[in-house]
Amino acid sequence: MTLTIVKNATCTFCGCVCDDIELHADGVRIVETKRACSLGESWFKNHTAEHLYPDALIDGHPATVDDAVEAAADYLLNADMPLVYGMSNITCEAQREAVSLAELIGGVIDSHTSL
Ligand code: SF4
DSSP states (O other), rough: OOOOOOOOOOOOSSTTOOEEEEEOOOOEEEEEEEEEHHHHHHHHTOOOOOOSHHHHHHHEEEOOOHHHHHHHHHHHOOSSEEEEETTTTTOOOHHHHHHHHHHHHTTTTEEEEGG
């Protein structure tokens, strides 16, 4: 079994965003997480490359990603009060895109921390 070793990986599970994690992966799953705390270790080890679900769903039915993006765009453009919500465990670049999307569709933005 060949292991892929990634040095200085970033953990985005909590707000600390540790960026000195060393990951060892066997092609399907991460098998070792050096310097991650127990939360980070659990987070990394429970994200696998296994294909467990369809690429996308539309109204609960499997769909292509392109069709799902089209459907999502239709929902957002036709929404009265669109809410862009979530953004935990995503990068700063993705957060910027979420803010741009909210501005584009005249929506509001919120994160899970408002709970
Ligand atoms: S390794 Fe632990 S402390 Fe660091 S970002 Fe991940 S969960 Fe947070």
